[in-house]
Amino acid sequence: MEIFFIIITLFIAAIINLLSKRKVVIEVVSVVSSLISLVLSIVVALKVSSLGIYTPGSGRFFSIDSLGAIIVLVLGFVGFATTIYSVQYLRQEMQKSIIGFTRVKQYFVLLNMFFVAMFLAITSSNPIFAWISIEATTLSTAFLISFYNKPSAIEGAWKYLIINSVGLLLGFFGTLLFFTSIDLSSVGLVDWQTLTSNAIHLDPLLAKIAFVFVLIGYGTKIGFVPMHTWKPDAYSKAPAPIGALLSGALLPIAFVIMLRYKVIVDIAVGPLFSQTLLIVFGLLSIVVSALIMFNAKNYKRLLAYSSIENAGVMALGFGFGGLGIFAAILHIVYHSCVRVVLFLSTGNLLLKYSSAKIFNVKGALKVLPVTGVLSLIGFLIVTGVPPFGMFMTKLYILSAGMKEYPVVSLIALFFLALVFVSFLKHFTAMFFGEKPDNIEKGENNIWLFIPQILFVTIIVILSVYLPPFLQTLINNAVLQY
Amino acid sequence: MNLLTLQFLSEIVLLSVVFLLIMKKNVSAVYTYALQSLVVVIILLNSFFETKDLWMLLVILVMLIVKVIVAPKFFISLIKKYALSFSVSTYLNTPITLIVIAVLIFIAHSQKFVPLTSIVSDHQMLLSLALSSMFLSLFLIVNRKGALSQIIGILSFENSIVMFAVFAELEQSASLQLGIIFNIFIWIMIASIFISMLYKHFGTLNVSSMKKLKD
Numbered sequence: 077m078e079i080f081f082i083i084i085t086l087f088i089a090a091i092i093n094l095l096s097k098r099k100v101v102i103e104v105v106s107v108v109s110s111l112i113s114l115v116l117s118i119v120v121a122l123k124v125s126s127l128g129i130y131t132p133g134s135g136r137f138f139s140i141d142s143l144g145a146i147i148v149l150v151l152g153f154v155g156f157a158t159t160i161y162s163v164q165y166l167r168q169e170m171q172k173s174i175i176g177f178t179r180v181k182q183y184f185v186l187l188n189m190f191f192v193a194m195f196l197a198i199t200s201s202n203p204i205f206a207w208i209s210i211e212a213t214t215l216s217t218a219f220l221i222s223f224y225n226k227p228s229a230i231e232g233a234w235k236y237l238i239i240n241s242v243g244l245l246l247g248f249f250g251t252l253l254f255f256t257s258i259d260l261s262s263v264g265l266v267d268w269q270t271l272t273s274n275a276i277h278l279d280p281l282l283a284k285i286a287f288v289f290v291l292i293g294y295g296t297k298i299g300f301v302p303m304h305t306w307k308p309d310a311y312s313k314a315p316a317p318i319g320a321l322l323s324g325a326l327l328p329i330a331f332v333i334m335l336r337y338k339v340i341v342d343i344a345v346g347p348l349f350s351q352t353l354l355i356v357f358g359l360l361s362i363v364v365s366a367l368i369m370f371n372a373k374n375y376k377r378l379l380a381y382s383s384i385e386n387a388g389v390m391a392l393g394f395g396f397g398g399l400g401i402f403a404a405i406l407h408i409v410y411h412s413c414v415r416v417v418l419f420l421s422t423g424n425l426l427l428k429y430s431s432a433k434i435f436n437v438k439g440a441l442k443v444l445p446v447t448g449v450l451s452l453i454g455f456l457i458v459t460g461v462p463p464f465g466m467f468m469t470k471l472y473i474l475s476a477g478m479k480e481y482p483v484v485s486l487i488a489l490f491f492l493a494l495v496f497v498s499f500l501k502h503f504t505a506m507f508f509g510e511k512p513d514n515i516e517k518g519e520n521n522i523w524l525f526i527p528q529i530l531f532v533t534i535i536v537i538l539s540v541y542l543p544p545f546l547q548t549l550i551n552n553a554v555l556q557y
Numbered sequence: 558m559n560l561l562t563l564q565f566l567s568e569i570v571l572l573s574v575v576f577l578l579i580m581k582k583n584v585s586a587v588y589t590y591a592l593q594s595l596v597v598v599i600i601l602l603n604s605f606f607e608t609k610d611l612w613m614l615l616v617i618l619v620m621l622i623v624k625v626i627v628a629p630k631f632f633i634s635l636i637k638k639y640a641l642s643f644s645v646s647t648y649l650n651t652p653i654t655l656i657v658i659a660v661l662i663f664i665a666h667s668q669k670f671v672p673l674t675s676i677v678s679d680h681q682m683l684l685s686l687a688l689s690s691m692f693l694s695l696f697l698i699v700n701r702k703g704a705l706s707q708i709i710g711i712l713s714f715e716n717s718i719v720m721f722a723v724f725a726e727l728e729q730s731a732s733l734q735l736g737i738i739f740n741i742f743i744w745i746m747i748a749s750i751f752i753s754m755l756y757k758h759f760g761t762l763n764v765s766s767m768k769k770l771k772d
Binding site: 202204205208211212215218219222225226227228230231232233234235237238241242245248249252253255256260261264265279281282285309312313 | 672673676691695698704707711714715718721722725726727728729730732733736737740743744747748751754755758759764767769770
């Protein structure tokens with residue numbers, strides 16, 4: 077029942093926000109609803125760790141497996157942190173007269189609808205309903221990307237809407253093809269379980285075609301190269317918390333849904349086909365994003381390409397298999413956490429410097445000491461510097477590929493090193509040196525860095541210690557995927 | 558309906574996409590899309606007569622309202638509001654467009670796609686036509702510079718997928734189909750709002766003139 081409560085709570089919050097005429101009511105309602113979602117997400121994760129698969133009610137509408145529970149947990153945490161941050165972030169923007177009350181209201185209505193769509197997508201037991209929910213995430217976020225109503229923001233949102241809609245329609249077509257293994261006239265709502273158990277009846281060639289479509293479709297949402305083109309534009313134009321959500325929550329959701337089809341196609345044609353595709357898309361994403369990151373001029377676009385690169389690392393992990401899968405699941409968790417740290421910190425930079433250009437940001441460590449330190453820690457985490465967990469996950473993934481795909485692993489290693497150099501180059505330019513005279517020193521508000529501190533703490537803890545329930549979930553997910 | 562009638566209807570859908578690719582006037586494109594949607598509704602009606610499922614009838618009715626009446630009405634009002642009587646140009650000229658159309662139809666009917674077109678062996682021709690419509694709709698989206706044409710291209714692509722699903726006997730339950738149509742309805746409204754926003758900020762719906770993101 078927890079999932080019902082999460083969805084109903086968030087939906088009611090969206091309605092209250094829509095009807096409310098007081099900013100404080102909107103803020104309180106949003107924070108409380110995201111807190112309730114977080115608490116219930118933890119309950120769901122604990123239940124799945126003890127039950128294996130959790131099917132609330134009759135299991136007709138919702139079904140949560142181990143990997144789904146990990147993502148629900150991630151979504152709960154990322155959602156709560158971004159909501160807290162959003163409250164203060166939008167207050168600052170209101171003070172600067174960048175936005176007015178109507179925009180704040182619009183933001184929180186859409187934010188809650190975005191949460192509803194994401195929770196539905198990851199917990200839905202039906203592949204078509206999951207698709208509808210993913211499409212709903214596109215619709216709820218289009219206006220969040222065009223939030224500032226500037227020509228560039230409208231252009232970014234338009235690209236996002238069109239590219240994702242086409243991609244998802246291709247994904248929908250692929251999804252339909254997977255249903256050829258089932259006699260639909262005798263079955264009502266088809267769930268993931270039915271689709272998986274009937275995978276053996278799939279025509280192998282058709283299964284391959286179907287998976288290619290699904291990979292392109294959901295790969296567009298994930299941001300695999302070459303379907304990534306919307307990502308830097310959308311991330312750079314959306315408010316910072318929305319960037320964190322797109323990268324830290326929506327990306328893993330789309331990734332997990334794609335993986336569910338991988339399980340089905342693996343049964344039909346063996347694992348080699350999907351693994352090869354994931355390795356190709358993964359490596360391509362790492363190489364292209366690393367090359368572009370080196371010459372990045374905008375720090376929000378830099379983070380967007382970093383997100384693409386990390387999606388590539390995850391794909392490599394699942395492509396290599398074995399230990400790579402364990403590491404890739406852990407990588408998804410770390411990646412979502414570090415996205416919050418980095419995106420929210422760039423929000424602080426944007427508030428202070430009023431520019432997303434790397435060239436215009438100097439001496440940020442002196443201007444925003446806490447944000448500066450958090451950003452630098454985020455940089456060390458995301459580039460895979462020890463002792464943080466992402467070092468281990470990248471190491472495990474590459475070593476998993478060393479035996480059968482040594483060339484791929486070495487190429488990936490080289491470009492991951494280039495990513496480190498790129499981040500070092502840009503972050504050194506931004507955080508060190510003398511600050512511009514017209515920029516005042518000091519953090520804007522304590523609530524603009526508390527969520528990042530929370531997530532750095534979580535990453536540090538998870539780098540050295542995995543709670544037993546999380547370990548159980550990861551182990552079960554490894555067996556399943 | 559017999560196979561020949563269904564084939565005739567599928568050919569109308571295919572021809573409608575060809576027309577969308579070569580026409581110049583936005584109003585004609587909108588009416589062509591309405592006609593295409595009407596044909597898809599008729600194809601779905603055929604499947605209702607086979608199943609006699611009343612929920613299916615509701616789906617068809619909602620689809621008729623959304624795709625044949627509401628969406629074209631939205632688009633026509635946009636065209637009138639912004640005086641968009643002529644559509645912006647294409648990336649490829651008409652002769653090359655026609656060649657690409659021929660090639661895409663040939664590919665859809667080729668042996669390469671037999672796994673897709675033989676899902677229901679009796680419907681191989683129908684599925685090939687649906688696949689051709691899908692390919693052409695995708696080409697429509699990438700070849701047109703106009704934002705409105707891109708929207709119609711996406712909706713045409715969706716119509717083609719629906720047609721494919723019906724012929725491949727992959728229709729989903731009525732509740733899911735209602736969910737999909739609701740999604741499409743919202744998508745149409747949002748896309749229409751974006752059309753207004755694009756026109757307000759850029760003074761044109763030519764997407765090739767949008768270059769504000771080059772930083």
